[in-house]
Amino acid sequence: MGLQLRAGLGLEPWSVLNQGISLHTGLSMGTVTILTGALVLLLWIPLRQRPGLGTISNVIVLGLVMDATLSLVPTPQALAARIPLLFLAVLVNGAATGLYISARFGPGPRDGLMTGLHRRTGRPLRLVRTCIEVTVLAVGFLLGGSVGAGTVLYALAIGPLAQFFLRRFAVKGLPAEPSRVVAGGDAPAAPATMSE
Numbered sequence: 001m002g003l004q005l006r007a008g009l010g011l012e013p014w015s016v017l018n019q020g021i022s023l024h025t026g027l028s029m030g031t032v033t034i035l036t037g038a039l040v041l042l043l044w045i046p047l048r049q050r051p052g053l054g055t056i057s058n059v060i061v062l063g064l065v066m067d068a069t070l071s072l073v074p075t076p077q078a079l080a081a082r083i084p085l086l087f088l089a090v091l092v093n094g095a096a097t098g099l100y101i102s103a104r105f106g107p108g109p110r111d112g113l114m115t116g117l118h119r120r121t122g123r124p125l126r127l128v129r130t131c132i133e134v135t136v137l138a139v140g141f142l143l144g145g146s147v148g149a150g151t152v153l154y155a156l157a158i159g160p161l162a163q164f165f166l167r168r169f170a171v172k173g174l175p176a177e178p179s180r181v182v183a184g185g186d187a188p189a190a191p192a193t194m195s196e
Contacts, residue, residue, distance in 0.1 A: 001033070001062075002069025004089035007082045010148025012093070013137035013155055014110060020143025030067030034059060040109035047116030052106020059109060086150045090157055097158075098165025114162070125166075126159030133158060 001015045011019060018032040025032065037059035041051060076082050101107045107115055110132070118128045133155040141147050 001089075001093070002066050002073060003085055003092070004150055004154070005029075005070065006073050006075050007086040007089060007150060008075055008148075009082055009086045010150030010152070010154075011140075011146050012090075012158070013133040013140060013151065016140030016145030016147055016151060017136050017143065018140070018145070020140045020145035023144045028067050029070065030063035030065075032063075033066050034063035037062060037109040040113055043113055044109070044116060047113070047120055049112045049116040050106070051112070052104075054100050054103065054105035055108060055112060056106075058100070058107075058111075062108065086153065090150075090154050091161065093154075094158055094161025095165050097162040098167075098169045101166060102169035102171055104171070111162070125163045129159035129162055130155065 001012060004010075004012055005015060005019075014033075014036070015029065018029050018036055021027070021036070022029050022032045027035075041055070041059070044051070076085060097111055101111055101115070106112070114125065114129045114132060117123070117132070118125050121128065137147070137151060137155055
């Protein structure tokens, strides 16, 4: 996220939201990222998602790394450097999503929202993720967050990238619980009833 901000070609949707909130509160983007992650966890309750070590780590580490990246990485001036930085940022985010969900220590708040909605609705992973990103983007834009070509690229690419990397990094031999459904492209199990 920090690299995409430094590319200066448009933020990914959650950072558009976080930047918009940051503009209105005066908090750093990293701090807002942590607070937003914690609030998204509340949306897990009706989805019956359970947080894990990866979930809690994501909430805390993501914001800290965001602020550290912004303080250490300068903004490149040349467009020839900014465009590859943008593509690298989007690709690495997709790979990171596949890696830490496949590790099965719990998805981050935003990815848990994605996988939870996927399991509960039966909709394809890429469609669920794209809908989430577009909704967050609209709210962030209304709050004054930066939108550009990189925003559109991320919103359209992250769902397919996440699904691609989840399939590539799936750990064989682990129980097929959520990762088989998410990574394998199979039809999800019927939504759980309240009695389950």
